Amino acid sequence: MTDRGAGSDGNDCAILIPLHVARRDRHELPVTFDRRELDLVLRLYGRMVAANEWRDYAIDHLPDQAVFSVFRRTSETPLFQIIKNPKLARKQGAFSVVTATGLIVKRGHELGQVLAVFDKTVKLVKG
Template sequence: MSNYGEGTEGGEDSSILVALYEARLKKMEVPVRFDRKELDQILRLYGRMVAANEWRDYAIDSLPDRAVFSVFRRTSETPLFRIVKDPRLARKQGAYSVVAATGLILKRGQDLARVLGVFDNKLRLVEA
């Protein structure tokens, strides 16, 4: 007969206790990334825009709190647009957003395909 809180004598049926803060710490160490389906949608759009001679280069950043796909007209410039995945905003405004070079959020939402639809409106860089 075992007392409350003790495991079985053989140890086979006992559970391993993990401190909650340790589990969260391990989870936080993994950077946020785009999954295969998301990258497929983004790279399909990128291919269309390259074919239209609008975009020429891209960069992917996996940060601890968000993933960013940046598109460039020229490699040496600042990004024209950034496609951001921020899981912290998933229940609020939506995990995905498209941000212009000025920092203006062009579209935000839960569905990446719908957010990427902002580029269907033929957004083009206007040089002054």
């Protein structure tokens, strides 16, 4: 037997929250990189800093996407942006690498495969 306390009329019931309210509350949270994704990005960042290619970064958690921007210098525009956009997950893939000019270099479903674009070395070919 449970103690209902003084003033209780015996009508114990759960509080129902309409589904549309619960979804609205959930959608107000910003998109973030999870621990595994952030680990992959920061490993790449560490390699590029050691190679003296990148020097600074910024992370933005927006309502529709998470953005990891890398800079050669702090005062410049970002060289690259690594973007996570969950709305594109079923279409082109949630992850993309975008240049400063807006060119999408690589897009895909797996972050590791998208970040592999930085493993390739660019070589000058003389004709």
